[in-house]
Amino acid sequence: MHLHKMQATNNGVNLIILLPILLLVIPCTPIARAADPLFIICIPTQNYTSNSSFESNLLLLLKSITSNTSLSGGFYNTSFGSNEDDSVYGLALCRGDVMPEVCQNCVINASRGIVEQCPSGKQATISYEFCQVRYSDQNFFSMMVHAVKYPNWNNTKQDILDPDQYTLILNDLMTNISNRAAFDSSGNMFATDEASLTSTGRKLYGLGQCTRDISRDDCYKCLRGEVGDIVGCCSSYEGGIVVDNSCNLRYELYRFYRVEVVPASPQPPPSTTSTRSKDFVYFFFNPI
Ligand SMILES: *[C@@H]1O[C@H](CO)[C@@H](O)[C@H](O)[C@H]1NC(C)=O
Ligand SMILES: *[C@@H]1O[C@H](CO)[C@@H](O)[C@H](O)[C@H]1NC(C)=O
Ligand SMILES: *[C@@H]1O[C@H](CO)[C@@H](O)[C@H](O)[C@H]1NC(C)=O
Ligand SMILES: *[C@@H]1O[C@H](CO)[C@@H](O)[C@H](O)[C@H]1NC(C)=O
Ligand SMILES: *[C@@H]1O[C@H](CO)[C@@H](O)[C@H](O)[C@H]1NC(C)=O
Ligand SMILES: *[C@@H]1O[C@H](CO)[C@@H](O)[C@H](O)[C@H]1NC(C)=O
Ligand SMILES: *[C@@H]1O[C@H](CO)[C@@H](O)[C@H](O)[C@H]1NC(C)=O
Numbered sequence: 001m002h003l004h005k006m007q008a009t010n011n012g013v014n015l016i017i018l019l020p021i022l023l024l025v026i027p028c029t030p031i032a033r034a035a036d037p038l039f040i041i042c043i044p045t046q047n048y049t050s051n052s053s054f055e056s057n058l059l060l061l062l063k064s065i066t067s068n069t070s071l072s073g074g075f076y077n078t079s080f081g082s083n084e085d086d087s088v089y090g091l092a093l094c095r096g097d098v099m100p101e102v103c104q105n106c107v108i109n110a111s112r113g114i115v116e117q118c119p120s121g122k123q124a125t126i127s128y129e130f131c132q133v134r135y136s137d138q139n140f141f142s143m144m145v146h147a148v149k150y151p152n153w154n155n156t157k158q159d160i161l162d163p164d165q166y167t168l169i170l171n172d173l174m175t176n177i178s179n180r181a182a183f184d185s186s187g188n189m190f191a192t193d194e195a196s197l198t199s200t201g202r203k204l205y206g207l208g209q210c211t212r213d214i215s216r217d218d219c220y221k222c223l224r225g226e227v228g229d230i231v232g233c234c235s236s237y238e239g240g241i242v243v244d245n246s247c248n249l250r251y252e253l254y255r256f257y258r259v260e261v262v263p264a265s266p267q268p269p270p271s272t273t274s275t276r277s278k279d280f281v282y283f284f285f286n287p288i
Contacts, residue, residue: 035109038243041125042118046137050120053086054137061135062111065092069131070103073188075212077141090135093211096190097258098130106131127243134245144218144246162199167235169195169204174230174249177208178223181247182216189219192257206251214246222247 048054057080069076074094081087092110094103110126110133118124125134134140173195180191189210194203208226210219226242226249234240239252250256 036128037110037113037117038127038129038241040114040117040127041123041245042121043123044118044121046122047120048122048137054081054088054122055120057081057086057088058090058115058135061088061090062115062133065090065133066104066107066111069094069107070100074098074100074103077211077213079139087139088135088137089139089141090133091141091211091213092131092133093209094131095129095207095257096188096209097192097207099258102130107133125245127248132243132248140245141213142215142218144214144222145244162197163236165199166197166204167231169197170206170235170251171227171231173204173206174208174227174251175224177206177249178220178227181208181210181223182220187212189216194255202253204251204253205255205257206249207257208247208249210247211245219247223249 048058060080061078064078064080065076068078069092074096075091077089077091079087079089092107094106098106106128110128110131113128114124114126114133114135117126123136123138126132173193177191177193180193181189184191189212190208192205192207194205196203208223210222214222222244226244226247230240230242230249230251233242234251239250241250242248
C-alpha cells in the first residue's frame with residue numbers, strides 16, 4: 001500500500017518533519033459515515049499529564065475553536081498558554097461547501113473525538129468528512145507539512161473503460177482545482193470543479209482545499225503534491241481522497257459537494273445535493 005510514504009522520513013532530525021512517522025493511525029471502516037473520522041493522527045510518544053496546565057489550555061483551545069470556527073467562515077486558528085511547557089496551538093477547518101451548522105456540529109464532534117481518540121497526546125489531527133481539527137504543543141501555523149494519508153479506498157476497484165483518458169482528465173481536473181483553490185481571490189483556499197469523461201459521458205467531480213494558515217504558494221505546492229498522490233493511489237478507482245495536515249483533495253464520479261453559491265446571483269433553488277450530502281455514506285464508490 002501507499003502508507004510506506006509516511007514512514008520515509010524515519011531517521012530525520014526535524015521534529016516537525018518527523019511527526020508523520022509517529023502516527024498512530026486508527027483505520028476507518030470500509031463504509032464510513034459522516035459522523036466517523038476519516039483518520040486520526042495521534043503522537044503517543046509525547047503525552048501531557050492530566051490536570052496539567054497544558055491540558056487546561058488544550059480544553060480552552062478546543063472550546064474556542066468550537067465556538068469560533070463556523071462564525072469565522074469555516075476556518076479558525078488560535079493558541080493558548082504562556083510558556084513552552086503549557087502552550088498549545090490549534091486550528092479547525094470546515095469543508096468549504098458546508099453550511100455553518102454542519103461545520104459547527106462537525107467541529108464539536110471533532111473536538112470531542114480528538115480528546116477521546118488521542119487521550120493525553122501532545123499533538124493530534126483528526127479529520128472528518130466535513131471538517132478537521134489539529135492541535136500541537138509546537139507552533140505549526142503557516143508551516144506546510146506533507147503528511148499524506150489515504151483513508152480506506154482499497155475495496156472499490158472499478159471497471160474503467162478508458163484508463164488513460166481517465167487518468168489524464170483526473171490529473172488535469174485536479175491541477176485546475178489546485179490552482180483555483182490556492183489563488184482564488186476569495187482567499188478561502190477552496191475549489192470544486194467537474195470534467196466530462198468523453199468516452200462514457202460520465203463526469204468527474206473534484207474538490208481541493210487548504211488550511212488558511214499557509215500561504216497561497218504553499219497551498220498550491222501542497223495540492224500539487226497531492227495531485228500526484230491521488231493519481232498514484234486512486235486513479236483506478238471510482239473515487240479517491242487524500243488528506244493531509246495542510247490540504248485535502250477528493251474526487252468522485254458523482255457530485256458529493258454542495259454547489260457553491262455564487263454571490264450576487266439569485267438564491268438557487270433548494271439543492272438536492274445538500275440532502276444528498278447529509279445521506280452521504282460512501283467515500284469511494286457511487287452505487288448508481
Ligand atoms: C501516552 O499515552 C498513550 C495513551 O494513554 C499510551 O499508550 C502511551 O504509552 C503513552 N506514551 C508515553 C511515552 O508515556
Ligand atoms: C485531577 O483533578 C481532579 C479534581 O481536581 C482530581 O479529582 C483528580 O484526582 C486529579 N487527577 C490527577 C491525576 O491528579
Ligand atoms: C472566539 O474568538 C474570540 C476572538 O475572535 C475570542 O475573544 C473568544 O474568546 C473566542 N471564544 C472562545 C469561547 O474562546
Ligand atoms: C456529530 O455526531 C453525531 C453523533 O455521533 C452525529 O449524529 C452527527 O451526524 C455528527 N455531525 C457531523 C457534522 O459530523
Ligand atoms: C486491497 O484489496 C486486495 C484485493 O481485494 C486485497 O487482497 C488486499 O489485502 C487489500 N489491501 C488492503 C490494505 O486492504
Ligand atoms: C483546466 O483548465 C483549462 C484552462 O482553463 C481548461 O482549458 C481545461 O479544460 C481544464 N481541464 C479540466 C479537466 O477541467
Ligand atoms: C493563525 O495563523 C497565522 C498564520 O497563518 C498566524 O499569523 C496567526 O498569528 C494565527 N492566529 C492566532 C490567533 O494564533
